[in-house]
Amino acid sequence: MWKTARSVAWIAGTLLASVVLTIGIHYLSSGLRVHSSAKSSISIVSEGSDYDIWRYIAKSNAAKKAGLKITVKEITDGVQMNKATSQGTVDANAFQSWTYLGAYNKQNPKGKLTAVGTTYLEPMGIYSKKYSNVKDIPEGATIALANDAADESRGLLLLQEAKLIKLKKNFSALSGVSDIVSNPKQFKFKTIDDHTGPRILNQIDAVLISNTIALEGGLHVLTDSIYHEKVDQSTKNNVNVIATSAKNKNSKSIKKLVKLYHQKDIQKYIKQKYYGTKIEVQKPISYLN
Structure with missing residues (x-):
């Protein structure tokens, strides 16, 4: 009788432990799912038509699918945009050509920025x-x-x-x-x-x-x-880029931002909105060197 009671207690204890373990695993896995689906916040500064493009991107379904919560700010001065990015006031900027960025970096050696992706070429x-x-x-x-x-x-x-x-x-x-x-x-x-x-x-x-x-x-x-x-090798220095500070160049959110810009739905919007004058360039940064 005593042995039977002890066996029942042991079985009950085992079942209880199993239930607790199952609940714990479910809780942890749920927590991981919530964490993995949480949005990454990132800020970008731009001006003019580029500012309008990034506001559209920030509200797009593509941004939601990418898990990015994008804050878009506007500054109408290129030097100030670069300084804000260098100082960490914003995570990235998108307004300048490769040549402009090079000129800025030469004039501001202590606040150099890094290009992380190409966007388009607009013919001057x-x-x-x-x-x-x-x-x-x-x-x-x-x-x-x-x-x-x-x-x-x-x-x-x-x-x-x-x-x-x-x-x-x-x-x-x-x-x-x-x-x-x-x-x-x-x-x-x-x-x-x-x-x-x-x-x-x-x-x-x-x-x-x-x-x-x-x-x-x-x-x-x-x-x-x-x-x-004309859009050819002679104008590759005029391709516009997304730039960030050196410490952020390997950020996953920054890489997602670059990839997001080139989504088909985003490019369709840009082409229609700006009559084909912002010609997409999807190249590695090494292409510009």
Whole structure:
């Protein structure tokens, strides 16, 4: 009788332990599932049309599926965006070309940023209300260029490609008008805030305008410019990138962000919204070196 009672107690204890163990495993596995499905928070700063794109991405189903909770901030100054990223105020930024980033890093060696992914190439254009062909721009005409180093050098390279000027052989991302070695039509060059480009078209002979600013001003680079960049190896330095601080370059959330940008649904939206002027470039960073 005593043995039977002890056996029953042992069986009951074993069953209880089994139930407790099963409940514990279920609890742990549930906890793991909740943890694995938790969203990663990440912040990104941009401006203009790029800011609008990232707001769309942040609200998209693709972002939810990727497990990313994206906060999008806007700053209308490239240097300040890079400083905010370098200082950790935001995790990443998406507004600048590879050339612009290189120029910034050279000027700010203590706050260097790292490119973690490519996004697109927007052709820069030469615009004019007075002339319909670059060959028609007369001697002594005034041409406006953006007043930041990267866009100024990019504009000068485009003028060279249009056979209007010639630059020295070691022309770089930090070079400017002083590095023009041949100016047969004696053009005059004026530097301006890039944002004013569309507004001064009636006041100047020709203006070099980046596509983001052109779009904001109601201009389409492929139809309204009198000359624009072609998408080829010669313009790969002008591909836009997602940048972050060196300590964040291997972050899983950052890598997810880069991958998210290239989702088909996201690219379909960008193409329709911006009339094909933001040409997707999905390449490793080594492609730009």
